[in-house]
Amino acid sequence: MDSSLNKSFSPHVRQVCLSRQDKLRLIAQGARDILPLILAAIPFGILYGVLAKAGGLSLGLTMGMSLLVFAGSAQFIAVSMIATGVAWPAILLTTFFVNLRHMLYAATLVPHVRQMSGWMKAKIAFWLTDESFAVVSDWLRRNKGKPGLQWYYLGSGLLMYGNWQLCTFLGFSLGEALPGMEGWGLEVAMIVAFVGIVAPALTSAPVWITAAVAVLGGVLTWGWPHQSGLMISSLVAVAAGVLAERLAERRKV
């Protein structure tokens, strides 16, 4: 296993393994790979700014939420809840449930971040979004056991973060110039971007089974409160994938 090989080196030695040039190359690669997802995220950032302004938030609060929270779907829900006067504890609870899927993302990164410094771990956690996870997990799949995740992550995370701030500001400034933007069906950008990640990853029977169960689970749990349907369907689909892998191994032996 590559990961056990890495563990035998001290973190210091592993840092030296990557030259400055290698690091810059990885940062650039991360930034380049996340570009399609940024294209998909631009309308959402703008829409968030538009909705925040329409909901009566000041520019400072609108930007503050993007800068400090940096979680698209939670921000959307919070803004609409603030606008309709929902009590703060309910908004905080909703934030918790809507973002719970990030814990699943974090768990996936755990085997790859052990050796990193505390500061780097904090940065990786702060920039963890659907988009950066999609890109980074794809990179991990294609570069098993290779060092340099943190630099790749830095490039993709920083660009995603910067873009989100810019789009928030644009949306707030444009505001009324974009009437009815909610109805344009901009969600399609996220759909096609995620399809672009998932489709090439379907390389074995267990992964296909995971996807099939996820489709079924998604249909059955649509509309469950606080995205609990998303969490439960995902977990069941993962379990199906593991089971399929086990069965496939047993048949081989």
Next chain:
Amino acid sequence: MSAWWLIIGMALITFSIRYVLIATSGRWQLPQVMETALKYVPVAVLTVIIVQTIMVKSSSSAGWEVNPGFLLSALVAFAVARLTKSLMITVMVGLVCYGGFYYFQL
């Protein structure tokens, strides 16, 4: 006080969810079955997000209906992604496809 406290609360909650497992990652070892399971997380979560976004609130009943433009774009994107393996081309073609569908619908 001000809504700033709400934002700070949201920020703390969101960061904690993202950080707790990463921060403690050096202190525990995942059981083998979990390591296996984590491989399937991206496909599982992203697929559910895709499906549940294609399903929209029904305009006629209390439940859901499929947004035909979303479904068509997703299917086209799937084919393009399998053929080209390029995320950029997939997103571009998917968006153009939806734009065309939206335009001719109206």
